[in-house]
Amino acid sequence: MKKIDILKKLRTSGLRPTKQRVEIARFLFEREKTFHFTVESLNKLLAKKTTAKISLATIYNTVHSFKTAGHLSEVEVRGNKSYFDTNVSNHHHFYDSETSELIDIDANDIVIQKIPKAPNGKKIKNVEVFINLKN
Amino acid sequence: MKKIDILKKLRTSGLRPTKQRVEIARFLFEREKTFHFTVESLNKLLAKKTTAKISLATIYNTVHSFKTAGHLSEVEVRGNKSYFDTNVSNHHHFYDSETSELIDIDANDIVIQKIPKAPNGKKIKNVEVFINLKN
DNA sequence: TTTCACTTTAGAATTATTATAAACTAGAAT
DNA sequence: ATTCTAGTTTATAATAATTCTAAAGTGAAA
Ligand SMILES: [Mn+2]
Ligand SMILES: [Mn+2]
Ligand SMILES: [Zn+2]
Ligand SMILES: [Zn+2]
Numbered sequence: 001m002k003k004i005d006i007l008k009k010l011r012t013s014g015l016r017p018t019k020q021r022v023e024i025a026r027f028l029f030e031r032e033k034t035f036h037f038t039v040e041s042l043n044k045l046l047a048k049k050t051t052a053k054i055s056l057a058t059i060y061n062t063v064h065s066f067k068t069a070g071h072l073s074e075v076e077v078r079g080n081k082s083y084f085d086t087n088v089s090n091h092h093h094f095y096d097s098e099t100s101e102l103i104d105i106d107a108n109d110i111v112i113q114k115i116p117k118a119p120n121g122k123k124i125k126n127v128e129v130f131i132n133l134k135n
Numbered sequence: 136m137k138k139i140d141i142l143k144k145l146r147t148s149g150l151r152p153t154k155q156r157v158e159i160a161r162f163l164f165e166r167e168k169t170f171h172f173t174v175e176s177l178n179k180l181l182a183k184k185t186t187a188k189i190s191l192a193t194i195y196n197t198v199h200s201f202k203t204a205g206h207l208s209e210v211e212v213r214g215n216k217s218y219f220d221t222n223v224s225n226h227h228h229f230y231d232s233e234t235s236e237l238i239d240i241d242a243n244d245i246v247i248q249k250i251p252k253a254p255n256g257k258k259i260k261n262v263e264v265f266i267n268l269k270n
Numbered sequence: 271t272t273t274c275a276c277t278t279t280a281g282a283a284t285t286a287t288t289a290t291a292a293a294c295t296a297g298a299a300t
Numbered sequence: 301a302t303t304c305t306a307g308t309t310t311a312t313a314a315t316a317a318t319t320c321t322a323a324a325g326t327g328a329a330a
Binding site for chain 2: 122
Binding site: 215217 | 288
């Protein structure tokens with residue numbers, strides 16, 4: 001992903017490209033593979049990777065803006081901490097509770113044959129599969 | 136579920152049948168259908184239902200003991216609050232984000248045809264499906 | 271250069287949960 | 301029945317994750 005795309009991510013999130021936001025955006029989006037993270041882990045990684053200091057509040061704010069804009073998704077998986085995901089397409093996850101790690105599963109790699117119909121008056125928004133792992 | 140079974144739930148959880156614990160256990164287990172709850176919602180419901188005052192700490196402790204003993208399961212579903220489930224068998228859920236409600240889906244009502252194999256050195260512990268609902 | 275809306279940040283506040291430690295209670299032993 | 305004691309309850313403190321607040325900083329445009 002090029003720098004121009006980073007600026008686009010920010011623009012489409014309604015965010016001005018400040019030093020801090022560009023650092024965060026580059027760290028999140030300039031990568032090949034999906035990145036799963038918590039705000040805590042992102043904060044630590046950013047502190048190691050970059051010279052500039054970025055406050056936790058800015059990380060929370062920026063991550064939420066990206067989520068609202070659809071550039072990040074949130075994965076419900078582990079207790080009382082939020083997990084975020086740079087993969088915003090419809091997909092599934094392995095979850096390794098030993099390491100607290102998520103691994104992507106492509107939507108096409110899981111095929112559901114039989115599914116119940118939604119309760120009265122409701123519709124199905126999406127289906128999420130978690131495959132929990134053990135050693 | 137009879138009172139004798141309630142006492143068994145407590146005994147098998149390593150808990151003496153105190154007034155508070157019996158109240159909690161009866162409220163959780165003397166019902167036909169699955170009950171999904173948070174500690175907060177359980178606390179409110181118990182406060183309405185019973186005369187005796189039960190402290191929040193006791194509710195947390197008792198719920199955790201039941202979970203450890205396998206009489207309750209925890210469902211990862213909504214942000215930063217824990218959801219518990221009186222259905223401890225392998226099953227799936229509808230999740231209605233409008234009402235924050237879970238609805239059980241019998242394991243047999245979802246059939247998965249194709250599933251990826253676990254990553255190197257890992258095994259599949261279980262598969263959980265969430266069907267998110269909208270209006 | 272001044273302006274001013276937007277931004278960052280430290281720290282306070284809030285929420286969910288867990289830990290602590292003093293007062294209480296159920297049984298067992300006398 | 302009374303005593304004893306390990307287990308229990310509870311208020312409150314501590315912790316953890318997140319959100320809020322308000323003061324200081326920044327930068328593009330006037
Ligand atoms: Mn979660
Ligand atoms: Mn959760
Ligand atoms: Zn993912
Ligand atoms: Zn359930």
